[in-house]
Amino acid sequence: MSATLIPEAGSATATMRRNFWQGVWRVMKRKPSRMAGVVIVVGFAFMGVFGPMFFPEHLPGNVEAITQPPSWEHWFGTDPQGRDVLALVITGSRYVLLCAAVTALITVVVGTGLGLFSGFKRGRWDTVIMRVTDMKLTIPGLPLLLVLATVWKFGSPIQMGLVLGLLGWGGVARAVRAQTLSLRERGFIEAARGLGLSTGHIVGKELLPSMAPYIAMNMLIAVTGAVYAQVGLFFLGVLPYESDNWGVMLNLAVFQAGAMIQPNALGYLMAPLLAILLLTLGIVLVVDAMDEIFNPRLREE
């Protein structure tokens, strides 16, 4: 791994970037679980985008095989309408992932914006924003969502993503603010100002790149919370039936097919559960990997 001595600025950055990715590769190889995490997350993304394309719009139901336990034909059994559970999970993943994407977007945009603003301006605005964030973090999220669900049925994935995003930017905002303050303390901002750089430039070129990893990590954490929340809300049955997403599956499994009472419907129950587990696990592993890559203190060179 040698840095070439070509005195062109372009090549130097290219070399640095290459070294960075080589470093990432090394970290991944060291603990294969991290690689697994990336594979899982990418796999789910794939499944969400392309999966439903492999199945017809309305899955065929076999009335003669309702609520069957796992078998060779149906790996996870069938639901009360005779549909293959595995197919249901795959088609249902689109909702979950679309919603997660929307949540991620809003969390990042709102969180970063407010965090930067707060860290930059300080003073009264900072206190106000921080108090609001604190308050939001204290009010228990699930009950709030339940109560909100009475006035507004935010069933569609985009609406759901919107609501969850608006409730979940706290973590990102805190992290961004902390980073901004620390960079400010280290004189980055003053130095840039001294050089006459505009605020926009300071934010875009100096601050954001170094904060990107923390933003990404917090966003992923917010996404796990969002997945947990949306599945939970559908499971509790407070939102109208939207599509066969995982939460609805859980709801039907427990309350209609009695999955917790008789073993027949176990497949129907376990499939979405395992899907959630796997997805959350994947994200946690990726966050762990990112933490080790970007947090030099943890790296065991």
Place this chain on the structure above:
Amino acid sequence: MPEQAPGVRIGGLTVVYKTSAGELPAVRDVSLTLEPGTITGIVGESGSGKSTLALSLLNAVQPPGRIAAGSVEIDGLGDVAGLRGEQLRKARGKHIGYVFQAAQNSLNPLKTVGKQLLDLGRSHGVEDLPGLVREAKELLGRMGLDGARVLDSHQHELSGGMRQRVGIMLALVLNAHLVVLDEPTTALDMITQANILKIIREVHAERGLTTLVITHDIGVVAEVADRLAVMYGGRLVEQGPTREVLGAPSHPYTRGLIKAIPRLVGDIDEARALPGRPPTLTTVPDRGCVFRDRCALRMDVCDTEDPAAVPHGSRIVACHAVTVKEHA
């Protein structure tokens, strides 16, 4: 349990640290004698092994380090390197007092100094605890502090100089007669430094102690120590009476050190820094002289043979060039 100052004889001490490249020596084949009642100063840069050497006196080298060879004999205790368990624990504090660097937080932040003093007393089976407290207050008073107030304070309520004095008090309150001070003046302002050094000298004389001072600051050694030992790369390269070593250094490293100090009078350009950098644990050569890469007197034999510590009068120097010169 001797009532007077104990002598210390370190013989051929080697301390190694386990790394991914195997066990590397932080201290190699060091022999040093502390005469009873003297103050000895060990001078070295960071990474020279001086702190490890100090810890060895209490057999307190932390894993992944361990004492690999040699002995540390202390009058009244025997070979400390062989002590374990309860015996070792009792020796620490009661026979040997250790004073930490001022910058370190050597006190439990959650408890008052007084409570920790009582913990210390109970750990060493002191029956007269009120007597111990009185002694502590006296010691603190002698060092210029309000004993009662300090005992009631928590660590964060005390300044650096106060904490250092508390450290000295804790090292002496059980009547230890061998005291080790690790960088006692680092991180203190000049005036407090002078005060602390004065206290060390006076307490040493009053109580008849054997004292060992570890420092990177030659000025400190010049002020308090009777004998001076210089460490480099884990080896003891020169030792002798302070005045003599400072006035006429033998070993090239010691000479380089002295030369690098700018004088108050005269041309500042006369001060010359040593070229190169000291070795770290992983870059220490395993054969030959540790100092050869920076030495003006380098000879062929320096590359292959480790120089032995040879006495010349009251001095002991480990250098091929010096040995040749002296026995020419």
Place this chain on the structure above:
Amino acid sequence: MTLIARRLAGHLARGFVMILVVATISFFIINNIPGDPMAARFEKLIEQGMSPDAAAQSVKVLYGFQPDGTLWQQYLDYMGGLLRLDLGESVTRPGTPVLDVLAEKAKWTVLPVLAGTLLSFLVGVILGVYAAIKRTGKLGDALAISGSLLHGIPQYVLAMLLVVIFATLIPILPADGPVDILFEPGFNAGYIGSLAEHAVLPVVTYALSAYGGWILAMKSSVVTVLGDDFILAAELRGMKRSIVFRYIARNAILPLFTILALSLGLLLGGAVFIEKIFNYPGLGLLLIDSVNDRDYATMGGAFLLITVAVIVANIVADLFYTVIDPRVRSGEEAR
């Protein structure tokens, strides 16, 4: 004012503001429910022959404010009612004040949550110390991984897995309500035994979901403290092992108190799921049921109470911390 009193006052003020905010949110939600249930009820009562005034009064008793009148007036009525601890009446249980319903259900939430927290705290702290000391060995690694894993699994997933394993596949524990209805309530062995039996799975679920957080936090805290200078200093001064151990323990547990409030908050929020799955008649189940039954006064009350519980947990945890850590005390006094 002493430091603690001052901090308490600060917390109470902030808590009060938060309760205000939550109550306002509740109010706006109740006011804006599609289909305007209050107006509907008002109409119905008038149809049944009640005079408009009496009908309005009746609605006010139920929901806390009248169906007509300005928004501001309604808001004031509602808030006034809250101050008097009048949360309206439950529609599904005619004639019962919401407050009474809440009081009856609260224990089914608070007790299991507290039990779960205590259990997970004890186990997590002890194992966390172990994980820190043996962190280079396989056991330490395994413990840390167990913590990470459990920390990441959503509560209801845990609950369902536990039910599937211990109630369905291997039916050894019940998962259907707080107690067997065959037993007479009271201090008899049968009742208490059944209570305990039915409480096992819910409490274990709470405990398992919180355990991860504790063990990871404790391990990290102990590792930090072990590296602290004063531990080495104590050893070099010849302090007894038991004393050094106590030094490590107290210093390591301290930062965990900041997590206590968070943990309690999470568990209280997740009570919704756990109570639904285990059919436990607590505040969470009450919230869900009242939403489904359109009993909005109760819904508002349950939501408010859950939030208040979280706020109280926060305050208690912070006060605890202030009392134990002398550095905080001095820091504040110096201001």
